[in-house]
Amino acid sequence: MIKLALWAKSLDKVCVVTDAMAAAGLGPGRYRLGKKEVVVAQGGVPDGYERQPLGGWPGFQTGVML
């Protein structure tokens, strides 16, 4: 997906953001995301975000690219 975005937009029109939540920088556990609870499992992927481009980074919900 990242390669596709770079190909479609070119390097100078792409940026990456972390969309980091409270869990960023910490390990597996239960965290807040506003009024929601988010469980970060072993491996650092919050529940429901397994398929996001950068979902493997602990506490980072997703990578957003434009």
Added chain:
Amino acid sequence: MTRALSLVRGDRADPVPGDPGGTVIIRGGEIVLVGGEVIPQGEAIEVHGSYVALGFVDLHLHGGGGHEVMDVSLDALAAISLVHAKGSTTSFLATTLTAPWEEIERALRAVEEAMEGAPQSGDPRRPPGGPVPEPSTGRRPGPGVPPGSGSPANTDAPRDISLPPSYLPGSRTPKGFGMRAAGQPPGRTGLHSPQRRYVLPSARRGGVRFPPRHAPLLGVLHGAPDLGLSDRRSGGGGASWTALRWSSLPMDITCPQA
């Protein structure tokens, strides 16, 4: 004379095309010279094979270290800054979550206050909120604990900060309040159209900055690019903003005290 530190033969990861490597010279806490033919000064550190990156600017960041922007706390913002600075992000756009207007406004006031006290380029002051708190675990002790108890929010009343009318509900301000809190002038809203594109003064000023001493080989990107922004309303109508493109890259860079 302030002693210098030279990072020699590193692969620079920066936005300057066609100039990928070279030496970075730091003096008095600021990057003073960068180039491929630069003669090292002072203490030389061979970093060949490593990347020397600018401090990253994260334009969509809700929290970190067990804290959230919505905690309405200078300490929380400082802790968030710290944990991301350790990961090389030295500037970020504090991003709110879907919440009642009053809560968003409180969060934005805290962000604005943090920005007012944030260190400027070359200023190694501590971040706002006093000593940097250790990152909290952010974890709840177990199931059944109500949301919001993972880390204590600062319930102190925020300092009274006058918000311009465009911040107020019912104005033309879209729900990207996080940008407005950073000083976005009102009246230019929209999506994709160049004439309606936002320019973000907060990003130029570095957003919520943090002394980069915790970030290895990094600096604060400040005076940064104009950003084209599009509003991507997240589910539930929350404020969610991301950068559309980088347009220009005037930079003023500082680095940890050498």
